[in-house]
Amino acid sequence: MPVRAGAKVAPFPEELSWPFFRPTRLFGLTIVLVSPFRAWMVDRHGPRRALLPMAAAFAAILIAIAVIPSRSGVNDAVIAVLVAAAGASAPPLGVVMRTVWSALIDDRNLLQAAYSLDGVAEELQNS
Numbered sequence: 001m002p003v004r005a006g007a008k009v010a011p012f013p014e015e016l017s018w019p020f021f022r023p024t025r026l027f028g029l030t031i032v033l034v035s036p037f038r039a040w041m042v043d044r045h046g047p048r049r050a051l052l053p054m055a056a057a058f059a060a061i062l063i064a065i066a067v068i069p070s071r072s073g074v075n076d077a078v079i080a081v082l083v084a085a086a087g088a089s090a091p092p093l094g095v096v097m098r099t100v101w102s103a104l105i106d107d108r109n110l111l112q113a114a115y116s117l118d119g120v121a122e123e124l125q126n127s
Helices: 023-045 047-067 076-089 092-106 108-125
Strands: 003-004 008-012
Touching: 008 047, 008 076, 023 047, 023 076, 023 092, 092 108
Parallel strands: none
Antiparallel strands: 003 008
8 A cells, every 4th residue: 555755655565564554544543542632631721722732733744744755765664653643643623613612602502503514514524
């Protein structure tokens, strides 16, 4: 399975193709494993103080991954570390947004509509 590095697709070496190393799997696994810590950070420090550093780190790591040329000779382990760091720093925006809706809207019917709109937007984003 190819690894996405820069603007080109590089082949993934067979010796490193165990299931959790593939970048999308590693990214998803890291998100799942680190999500309790990210939730704790948001609870302890509030959304504004927790999400801004997470979003900045996430953006910086994605840019670092994107600028690695596919034929640069960068070790796949370096890419794996960057992918794992991206998963660890991915901000939990969907969850936090649902808590913001409840703080912004008092009317239960309007709040239900906001939750529905938020759910549809999440699904559209992920499709």
